[in-house]
Amino acid sequence: MRALVVDDSRAMRSLLRQILLQLGIEVAEAAEGRAAIDLVEAGPVPELVLVDWHMPVMDGLELVTELRAHKEWRHMAIMMVTTESEHENMVRALLAGANEYLIKPFTADAVVEKLSLLGLHCATVPAGDSYGGATQP
Amino acid sequence: MTTATAEDFQYLQGFLLDRSAIVLSEDKQYLVETRLLPVVQRHGVESITDLVRAIRRGDKTVETAVVDAMTTNETSWFRDAAPFDALRNLVLPELVASNVTRRRLAIWSAACSTGQELYSVAMLLDSEFSDLASWRVDLHGTDLSTTVVQRARTGSFTALEINRGLPATLLVRYFRREGAQFVIADSIRSRVRFELFNLARPWPPMQDYDVILLRNVLIYFDVETKRDVLERVRGRLRPGGFLLLGTAETTRGLVDGFRPIPVGATTVFRREES
Numbered sequence A: 001m002r003a004l005v006v007d008d009s010r011a012m013r014s015l016l017r018q019i020l021l022q023l024g025i026e027v028a029e030a031a032e033g034r035a036a037i038d039l040v041e042a043g044p045v046p047e048l049v050l051v052d053w054h055m056p057v058m059d060g061l062e063l064v065t066e067l068r069a070h071k072e073w074r075h076m077a078i079m080m081v082t083t084e085s086e087h088e089n090m091v092r093a094l095l096a097g098a099n100e101y102l103i104k105p106f107t108a109d110a111v112v113e114k115l116s117l118l119g120l121h122c123a124t125v126p127a128g129d130s131y132g133g134a135t136q137p
Numbered sequence B: 001m002t003t004a005t006a007e008d009f010q011y012l013q014g015f016l017l018d019r020s021a022i023v024l025s026e027d028k029q030y031l032v033e034t035r036l037l038p039v040v041q042r043h044g045v046e047s048i049t050d051l052v053r054a055i056r057r058g059d060k061t062v063e064t065a066v067v068d069a070m071t072t073n074e075t076s077w078f079r080d081a082a083p084f085d086a087l088r089n090l091v092l093p094e095l096v097a098s099n100v101t102r103r104r105l106a107i108w109s110a111a112c113s114t115g116q117e118l119y120s121v122a123m124l125l126d127s128e129f130s131d132l133a134s135w136r137v138d139l140h141g142t143d144l145s146t147t148v149v150q151r152a153r154t155g156s157f158t159a160l161e162i163n164r165g166l167p168a169t170l171l172v173r174y175f176r177r178e179g180a181q182f183v184i185a186d187s188i189r190s191r192v193r194f195e196l197f198n199l200a201r202p203w204p205p206m207q208d209y210d211v212i213l214l215r216n217v218l219i220y221f222d223v224e225t226k227r228d229v230l231e232r233v234r235g236r237l238r239p240g241g242f243l244l245l246g247t248a249e250t251t252r253g254l255v256d257g258f259r260p261i262p263v264g265a266t267t268v269f270r271r272e273e274s
């Protein structure tokens, strides 16, 4: 599986890259929406795009709108990954065509669970509870 | 002093077993330290030994704080997905059919932590089982830890918690933001009830349930306690009712009277008609 991470923070891109790589997902990066469109057009088309909201040049909401304007990319899953969590804005992003929403800050477990909500199953066993209880007979 | 002495540890093992049935194995000394140091600080004492002294003296506040700190409250929305698919696709449709004349449904989340499990069920019922709107539906959540029960009642969650498995469509439909918190709609919160409840102690008289979620709690108990709790859970399930366990848990080899039914990626346990 291929993912495209779109975020103007290099640290955030590298955090997401690490998490996704551990799940066996290939990762491309873009620092804003315009560059992301160029990458998708150049191909290969990613199955998953992670989109920050506030970015220079083309912001996340515009990017989602633009991606969804292309019928041939309609199978692509789009997840917002952003500090933006005003109710009204979350609704706008979903209406524009985002499929999921992850609010910063987040844990790696949350990313795995969101991917499973998106129907993208990846090579992982989420960390269960670990504690001193007796194991099952 | 940041470490627990061997005597402290031994005392705490016995105390925890007695109060919560939680088994603290020998290799869990680090856990006692990381979990209890914040309690030491909050109570303005010097050490874990001081906490143990306070418990020996019968200080109820410290007892509660220590039990709370030693419980593992890890949870998430629609945890593991498959059990909730089983509710959606098999359990609830069956119960809606079999209870259609009674028009009642009762569900118990028996180790509910901060409430995500029960609220997930409540949102599932509200969004996908509108037939039930005119039924009497009891949604009860219970836990041993005072802190988590209080938190569950507020229905207020941090972004970190909201991110854990809650579909975005349900987030925008059922939550409003208040400062840094996300608060669940009153229409959902008013339908659930949370109480303190110790599974390992004698149970008060209580109603029967159609569904009991007993998820990710048996793992902390020894075999005797698992068996005893499962037997009592069976006694509180209506014939034909369903028990949902955690991924690593089963009734097999522990208790009779349940029929395992595989559903998708999980197994639910149905109480046999007696």
Ligand SMILES: C[S@@+](CC[C@H](N)C(=O)[O-])C[C@H]1O[C@@H](n2cnc3c(N)ncnc32)[C@H](O)[C@@H]1O
Residues within 6 Å of the ligand: A129, B019, B020, B021, B022, B071, B072, B073, B074, B075, B076, B079, B110, B111, B112, B113, B114, B117, B142, B143, B144, B145, B148, B197, B198, B199, B200, B214, B215, B216, B217, B220, B246
């Ligand atoms: C890991 S959480 C599971 C929460 C939820 N059922 C889930 O699966 O996500 C375990 C919970 O069991 C509770 N617990 C531990 N011992 C208990 C006991 N003796 N009686 C009732 N609850 C207990 C803890 O306080 C904790 O909130």
